[in-house]
Amino acid sequence: MVFFGSDLMWRDRTSNIHGILDATPVKNSTLLFAKWGALALLILTLILGLLVAGMIAQLIFGWGNIPVVPSTFLAIGLVSFFTTFFFQGMLVMFIQNFMPGRIIGMFVGAGALVSLIFVIGNLPFYHPLMNYGSIGAGAYSEMGGFSAPKSYGWEFAYWAGFLLILGTISTWIWRRGYQVSLAGRLRSIRDNLTAYSLSAAILGVSLFLGFGVLGSQSYTAEKYVNSNQVEKIRAEFEKSVAGIWQDLEPRITKVSVLADFFPENQTATFDGTYIIDNPHEETIERVTLSSGVGIDNITKLKIEGGTEVADDDLSKKLKKEYDILTIKFDPALAPGEKREVKFSTKFNGSTLTESSDILRNGTFLNNSDALLIFGNLETQFISNPDKRRKYDLGDRVEWPDRENEEARKYHLLTSASGYADFVDFDAKICTTENQIPVAPGKFISEDISNGRRCRVYKSINPILNFFSFMTAEYELQRQTWNNPAGDNIDLEIYFHPTHNYNIELMFESMKQALSTYTETFSPYQYAQLRIMEFPYQSFAQAFAGTVPFSENIGFVQNPGDSDDPKRVDYASYVTMHEIGHQWFAHQLIGAFAKGSNLLSEGLTENATMLAYENHYDFTKARRMHEERTTQQYLTQRTFDNDDEPVLAKAEGQPYLNYNKTSWVFWGMRHIIGNEVVQNSVKRMLQEHNGNMGAPYPTTLELIKILNEEVNPKYHKLIDDYWNKITFWELSFTSDVEILQKDKSFEVSVPITLDKKYAAEKDGKETSVSDIEEESLNEWVEISFYIEDPEDDLGANPFHSKLVQLSEPKTVLKFNLKEKPKYIVLDPKRALIERNVKDNTKSTM
Structure with missing residues (x-):
């Protein structure tokens, strides 16, 4: 131009x-x-x-x-x-x-x-x-x-x-x-x-x-308001609520919803009922309340014993400037007391400048979009340290420490949809006759009349206070998974009629995931498993027995040739990942404390890699590990404006909760052993099932179980993975020597090894050789190859051995039946190492 x-x-x-x-x-x-x-x-x-x-x-x-x-x-x-x-x-x-x-x-x-x-x-x-x-x-x-x-x-x-x-x-x-x-x-x-x-x-x-x-x-x-104004508003908001954001909140114990969708004019109404209680030892006199639709679109609000406060400056400011209501309980909500909350909200149609959340085809909402939320003021605080300094906000509000017993009363999703443990849920969702409405829970009934289709869903057992509401012109396919641990599970995929390319692949991934997780961890806890397509976005999200799944990352994505070791199948991987959350989030959920997000995302990544490898083979899993785990962790950590914590204390950093945790579990599986690692996860799941309620677990329990289950000789490796920011460095000191003796070959492998710890505050790295009371004691796999290992990332050695190295420079001797053409240090990339180009040596 x-x-x-x-x-x-x-x-x-x-x-x-x-x-x-x-x-x-x-x-x-x-x-x-x-x-x-x-x-x-x-x-x-x-x-x-x-x-x-x-x-x-x-x-x-x-x-x-x-x-x-x-x-x-x-x-x-x-x-x-x-x-x-x-x-x-x-x-x-x-x-x-x-x-x-x-x-x-x-x-x-x-x-x-x-x-x-x-x-x-x-x-x-x-x-x-x-x-x-x-x-x-x-x-x-x-x-x-x-x-x-x-x-x-x-x-x-x-x-x-x-x-x-x-x-x-x-x-x-x-x-x-x-x-x-x-x-x-x-x-x-x-x-x-x-x-x-x-x-x-x-x-x-x-x-x-x-x-x-x-x-x-x-x-x-x-x-x-533009992004700069939003930033100023959030800074002023934090200062305004400094004295109330930690106030006690009521707990939601039951949710009933009647949702009416009108896709033709992009509007919807929600009528909801909450049962709330006070599980604290003190009374609750006031609480703030908000909704994703904005308080102007809360068309009815009736709280038993509660009235809106509008006579003090803070309440007026919260309502006018921040779209938050202040509710006073009179009498105060006493410890153990239950009350009912009835409300209605609405979604308006599109305007010239704002698209409606209700789509003509493919609406996907969650409860924080459509229903009420008590408290959760801190979710609007600025987290970027540079911007906090700009507005003189002091240090950011960190997640509670793992040892904080008060934090263990709340699980991770409290930050998303308000304080609740597991809740009873039922919903009646109505839409136009040509669309199908879907929500979590068991499908109870359907009524089609007067051009409207209504469906009723109900949770048989309590579920997380985390629900999806969807409606679209779906085509539906059903299959059944033969459950070895109980009744068979109904599998359903709701999809756009022309997006049928990966349906069979997704069914196979669902079955593989269910089989792997049931056999490895525990039985699947719902009677059904649904996947529903939605447009425009690029993510999937797991609700109880229900997985909204965007078209871009599953339904219209090319999974590649299943026999090509260089292609990764993200459609299957994401399917398996979201099903993994049916265990790690919907069975085991961490406390709202440091490190707990990886009990959801990280343990799910471990399970997903296991299912993906079972579905394909080690070579395809190794490729996924390389592309999704190692590269993304090493790249994304460089863009973090805040200090990188040790893995066990991670907060909301995706590169830690997803990528590094996946790397750590991959490393433990291939050094310590897959069976003992998965048994540790299984024990964690059994001892801290979310249905038990508070206190919720943290990574302290996970690391404790790992140390109790594995051989003590691996305790240092676990500590390096979880409690330190560790980087290993491996290379060949010099050329490899090979001597032929009769029908065998004596191979001398000279290895240089270092391990560095990065400081949490400034990221400065220090070799363990320069730290008192620290020493090298590292487990390293060494593999030998006839063919170039580059194409399949070292998946097919003719000989491998796990060795323990305690010196910066070591020469190891191996007697092999064949003459190796290539030797690779840590071929599975189990250790967190940045440069692996010098890990391979050609002997030709």
Whole structure:
């Protein structure tokens, strides 16, 4: 755009034909729109070419069963790309009107585009109406089309009006002849005014101002604030609630919901009933209350013995500025006392500037989106240490220590949906007849009448206070898993009718996961397991017996060739991961304390890798370990603005809870032994099942069980993995020596070893050789190969041995029946090591 747009504006003069062209009676507007049209056609041609290339690629690599839908390609190409590039190109061409030369204009035009893309959004006074050419219809999905079609129409009209103004100004200051200084052209504007140009200018101003006012009113109604303002609001909020955020909260023990979805106009209503109690030793007099829909959309609120407080400054401020109500219990909620809460909430349809959470097809909500939440004020606090210093907030509020007995009263999900242990749950969900509503719990009944479909779901046993509510035009497939530990389990996948590519693969993954986890840990605890597709996002989430699963990471993802050791099957992996949460989160859930998130995500990662390896083989699992675990941990830790804690004290860091924990369990499995490691996890699950309620466990219990179960010779390794930030360094000291003796080969392997501990505060690394009372005592696997181990990541050695090394430099001798061509240190990558390129030695 910068090059071609600038070249088009100066082409007549660079080719020296402007004298002839400017002498013709052709209007300035004709010349301008010819150049604008040329650039538009160029952009359109490039986009259409890329779309055709994409369709060809899909035909070639689409497994032979993914249909090419030209209308989908065209819609995304025109709406998502052409419109943006067109407006940007026109701006570049407009800028050239004021430049003394083409090259300078290119730099200025490029600077303008860079500012639009990277700078303007970070301005403290930024508003979307300032972002020139920002026109979009949202994300695209085959399930629901564009997510924000209303935005596209008014934004296009708004910026088209502005562009018309730019075009009119361009015709007024068009370069003609040889006297083309900017000052001279500005002075001659009056001579270039015509009825047509004035009409165009008036139309442009009308469009720009008219739709600008509409957009501004809509943003104001939606209470829009930019990211800088949000940051200031959150900082002020934390200061405002400093004295109340730790107040006691009531506990939710039962939830009943009646949800009515109206996808055709993107609205919904929820009628809910809570039973709350006070499990504390003190009375509760006040509590704050909020909802994902905003307090303006709480249409009914009746709390037994509770009334809204509106007569003090803090309560007024919380309501007006932060969308939080303050409730006073009168009489106070006594210890052990139960009360009922009845409420209604609503979701409004889409506006010009805000998409509704209720989609025309594929709505996915959870209870924090739709229902009420007591307390949880600290979830809005700023965690970034640099921003906390900026607003003089002091140290961030850390998760409670693992030894904190008060913290053990609350489980991990308290931070998401309020204080609760496991709750009784039932829901009646209604939607249009052509859609199917789904929620957690056992399916009880269905009624179809008057164009509406209603379903009732009920938890047979208490479940976490964490529910999903979904509705879409689903196709449903069912299978059964033969449960060796009890009644068979009904498997269901709800999916968009044309997204059937991976359905059988996902069923197989469900069965593999259920079999692996039941055999290894404990029986599956629900009568059903459902997976439901939803659009636009790229994640999956596990609720009780129910897994909402985005189209992008499962239903339309290419799992690759199952026999190709270089391909990873994320569709199967994510399926297995979310089913793993049916054990690690929905059976075992940690306290709301440091390290406890990895009892959910980390233990699930361990289980998932086990199921994935059982489903495929070690080679495919080793590839997944390399791509998902090692690379992501080492990369993502460098982007953490805060100090990295030891693994056992991790808080919300995904690179620790997912990636490093997965690495640690992988290492323990292949050094200590898979059976003893999984038995330790099984014991943890048995001794700390969440249905038992508080006190909830932490990593202290997990590490204690590991140390009790494994051979004491591995205790140091466990300590290095969990209680320190440890990095190993392995390499070959020199060349490997091989001597042939009769029918065997004596192989001398010279090894250099170091282990470093990183400090939690500043990350400074220190070798154990420089630390008193520390020494090397490391377990390292050494493997020997005939074939190059690079292709299969060392999965097929002809000989391997686990050795214990206690010196920085060691020479080990091996008697082998074959002459190795390659030797690899730690081939399974069990130790946390950054550079493994020097772990392989060729003997050829």
